[in-house]
Amino acid sequence: MNIAMIGTGYVGLVSGACFAEFGSTVTCVDLNANKIERLRNGEISIYEPGLDDLVAKGQKSGRLRFTTDVAGSVAVADAVFLAVGTPSRRGDGHADLRYVEAAAFEVAKALTGYTVIVTKSTVPVGTGRRVAELVRESNPAAAFDVASNPEFLREGSAIGDFMRPDRVVIGCESDRAREVLRELYRPLYLLETPIVMTDLETAELTKYAANAFLATKITFINEIADLCEKLGANVQDVARGMGLDGRIGKKFLHAGPGYGGSCFPKDTLALARTAQDAGSPVRIVETVVQINDRRKGAMAGRIMAACGGSVRGKTIAVLGVAFKPNTDDMRDAPSLSVIPALQDAGAHVRAHDPAAMREAGPLLPGVEWCDDAYQTAEGAHAVALLTEWNEFRGLDLSRLGASMAARVFVDLRNVYRPEAVRGLGFEYSSIGRQ
Structure with a gap:
């Protein structure tokens, strides 16, 4: 399957590299051209044991690539993961969703066929509905579903947590989206990992x-x-x-x-x-x-x-x-x-x-x-x-x-x-x- 991972921070980079290890074709997207160039050259900006080797392996296999091209990556993706930052908003402590909304807008413009848009970032309740509204407003003809697939990665143990998780939580409301996400996580079925559908x-x-x-x-x-x-x-x-x-x-x-x-x-x-x-x-x-x-x-x-x-x-x-x-x-x-x-x-x-x-x-x-x-x-x-x-x-x-x-x-x-x-x-x- 083809995946576009929007955001190459901690969650996006670890998730993208692990999905590539599972056999999917993953394109990690970031608007920071300098960061993308460094990643292409094997320069990992975060410290996570084993991540540099996993990224290098994914690139060598051809299943993991890095780009600034949002439109081209989204156009061929079966699933697009939003893995951008959600820092605390100054003044009131709410999660700042500016980056999520901006990513949703860019994804909406690039949709060409049925795609599952997945929030991987930690987002407040109601964000998935908001993302769906933004996509419909931006591209009324788009065929898509929105899903929530929160990460449970511990820094320092993130690769093991992704490869051998206690559970995978997936929130979506269409059978078609469920099948896409089940297929993405199919390698975990061999480990009998619980998949919690909500x-x-x-x-x-x-x-x-x-x-x-x-x-x-x-x-x-x-x-x-x-x-x-x-x-x-x-x-x-x-x-x-x-x-x-x-x-x-x-x-x-x-x-x-x-x-x-x-x-x-x-x-x-x-x-x-x-x-x-x-x-x-x-x-x-x-x-x-x-x-x-x-x-x-x-x-x-x-x-x-x-x-x-x-x-x-x-x-x-x-x-x-x-x-x-x-x-x-x-x-x-x-x-x-x-x-x-x-x-x-x-x-x-x-x-x-x-x-x-x-x-x-x-x-x-x-x-x-x-x-x-x-x-x-x-x-x-x-x-x-x-x-x-x-x-x-x-x-x-x-x-x-x-x-x-x-x-x-x-x-x-x-x-x-x-x-x-x-x-x-x-x-x-x-x-x-x-």
């Missing part, structure tokens, strides 16, 4: 509901961690005791500095705004948004407390600035709150991240960027672990401490065992543990 509104809401629930789990265990510190309990043991309950599950029960990234912050806020407008507010989600925002700001205070209450004139070594490991995504990363607060309090911050330093540099002025964890710690009065990259999980702490001005270790991801770190002469603090 109407448009249900598919659109499912994505928001899923992300909001996961964000709620993170926020819940973070609040339990704070309670553990007051009561002398261990949040990791509490999380294990909870997670072994099959009704709850162990995933997303890891205490830390708060969630960030491209999805949870904007999707929880968008869902809260949509619910308010519908007259059915989701108070739990509203509270999750507020608590998470406050938590990220409070993490700098924990580092200051570990340093005796003040970091003025001190050097703080920060390990990891991306919002999670295996990505260079800095969107709403806790480091964007923690590091400026430390700087405002008079600290000099040195930092290292295996992938995100190029992205982080313009966002965190004044930070001294280092080549590895050990260089970062030289002369530091404290080390703060913000992102649990694998290379930070097995550090030689004796070597780390030997070059530090003071042996203070603040573990905001609970990577290390307290007794082991303290046994090496460190003052150690973590989340939800004594």
Whole structure:
């Protein structure tokens, strides 16, 4: 089958490369000519393990190509996926649909035969209907259906999530559209992947509901961690005791500095705004948004407390600035709150991240960027672990401490065992543990 993927950002590029791996012919379209030229030359602008190899394989096979030609790509496509950005709109927190609507208008002008137009971007309920209206207004003679096929890709694990998903959600209302999309996802039938067929509104809401629930789990265990510190309990043991309950599950029960990234912050806020407008507010989600925002700001205070209450004139070594490991995504990363607060309090911050330093540099002025964890710690009065990259999980702490001005270790991801770190002469603090 022929696919046109409108947008070559994270979702569009990963989805396009994976569909090509499944055997479809995929044309990824972007109006940014420079970006398209770089992709043709194998230059991937995002960090995602395995993506560069998958893109190269797709191009070599001839099943994956890149172009700025919207009309030519849409004209031969059986399905057109809209995978453009839907950032939070300034002022009110609603999803900004300007890019979706602009893409729908361009697609409408190029339709020549029956085509399924699929929203892959995370969009508010009602967007599919709006896209259909725009297409009909722009091209009354067009033969098309609109479908919703939300993505559930985790940054750092996106290829595996696409190739071996827990489920595929498809919202559409015609048998013809269902057959097209079933054929596209036919390779997953061999794995007996559940295909959840719904109407448009249900598919659109499912994505928001899923992300909001996961964000709620993170926020819940973070609040339990704070309670553990007051009561002398261990949040990791509490999380294990909870997670072994099959009704709850162990995933997303890891205490830390708060969630960030491209999805949870904007999707929880968008869902809260949509619910308010519908007259059915989701108070739990509203509270999750507020608590998470406050938590990220409070993490700098924990580092200051570990340093005796003040970091003025001190050097703080920060390990990891991306919002999670295996990505260079800095969107709403806790480091964007923690590091400026430390700087405002008079600290000099040195930092290292295996992938995100190029992205982080313009966002965190004044930070001294280092080549590895050990260089970062030289002369530091404290080390703060913000992102649990694998290379930070097995550090030689004796070597780390030997070059530090003071042996203070603040573990905001609970990577290390307290007794082991303290046994090496460190003052150690973590989340939800004594």
